[in-house]
Amino acid sequence: MDSWWAASAGPGVDAPALTGAVTAEVAVIGAGFTGLNAALALARRGVDVVVLDAGAIGWGASGRNGGFCCLGSAKLSWPAIIRRFGLAEARRFFTLQVAAIDHVRALLADHAIDADAGPEGEITLAHHTAAEAGLAVEAALLREAFGVDCDLLSRQDLAARGLAMAEAGAGLLVPHGFPLHPLKYQLGLARVARAAGVALYGDSAVTGWARAGGFHHLATAGGTVRVRRVVVATAGFTREDLSPAFAGRLLPVLSNIIVTRPLSPDEQAAQGFTSRHMCADSRRLLHYFRLLPDGRLLFGARGGISASPEAEPAMRARLERDLARMFPAFAGVGIDYFWRGLTDLTFDLLPHLGMMEDGSVHYLLGFHGNGVAMASLGGALLGRRLAGEAVDLPAPLTQPLPRFPFPSLRQTYLRLAYAAYGLGDRLGR
């Protein structure tokens, strides 16, 4: 199940498996955007840091997502965030999300990482006439609460911008974010981190974790790492048995992507979809889609309960059906790639940057399918904090990471949520 990203990223980063006994100041578990950004920030401040990943660099969500470097990371709505934390903290959280996009843009520029960055701005397309009013409400909130200069687009505006989707009679353009090739970004970042002194180990799943004498002892199949502090950056791939401290606190959720063969300019024009902007529809169980530089359409959706290979054909067929309904001119064009991955939900629908135990275990988890930007800046801020810098974070990001009530029922909660969201989406709510 190789991704288009893996097929087009060029050479990978050679990260050997850990062997023998290694000592460092900090161990980062997970070499995605969170872990690599944290490790880079630490190494730049002279901290001796090792990164351990269960797979090759790029195996996790960071190397296989949709490449939307955009606002987000919480699933809790803005009105709910404002109610819970007040407008001032909500504004600080929004400002951090914008800064997170800027952080990625700056990383790419500063290190000459060519990650095929596309045009600025993210577009939401109404999937239902009832959802058009919802976009107007969202635009008003973004303008009034956060001063965002966003544009409501009519059907004619969408057609003029090359954004014609069968269901869409309206759209909302938010002028933040840009699409990128996530694996090129991740591999480039891994090379930068290694050049800064980070020791990177792939194929080194942490399978044992013990405390003794003020040290953490992490065990992999081939070796051990002894450190004073640990960063947990394992997102949707966090195993329940990694540490009792994290058990029951995350709900892994599947996201699924198909990529078509390259579509010619005439084929794109026949649909009226020619823009390289990143787009999503207004469903709760949303679809996200964008044209790639060579004319392929990347089309993704959250959903599916089982990650087993047996469940893949049904999910792929569902994506192809949805694509044909939303883009009739692209029906049956041929799908070259299909893959899936895990993202992480938390009980309070917020991302969490914090520490556990005696302050020696740090984490950044819970991106709700939107971590390209926030995992990057959040990881860097976590690294800076560990290196002793004062880092001022908004309240929505720093709440204690709650445990799910009755964690063994998490899959049931998900089924119920999917059923409710599916019904709401059909009614346009």
Ligand SMILES: Cc1cc2nc3c(=O)[nH]c(=O)nc-3n(C[C@H](O)[C@H](O)[C@H](O)COP(=O)(O)OP(=O)(O)OC[C@H]3O[C@@H](n4cnc5c(N)ncnc54)[C@H](O)[C@@H]3O)c2cc1C
């Ligand atoms: C299909 C898909 C599409 C998505 N699309 C988008 C998008 O377009 N825009 C967006 O903003 N977000 C998107 N996301 C979410 C985004 O990719 C993630 O939020 C983000 O990459 C999280 O980064 P991370 O570094 O925290 O985790 P990851 O990149 O998932 O890295 C975690 C790493 O931890 C490692 N690991 C786990 N357990 C262990 C262990 N015991 N020992 C060692 N290593 C371990 C894993 O191997 C993995 O590499 C998508 C996710 C998926 C799956």
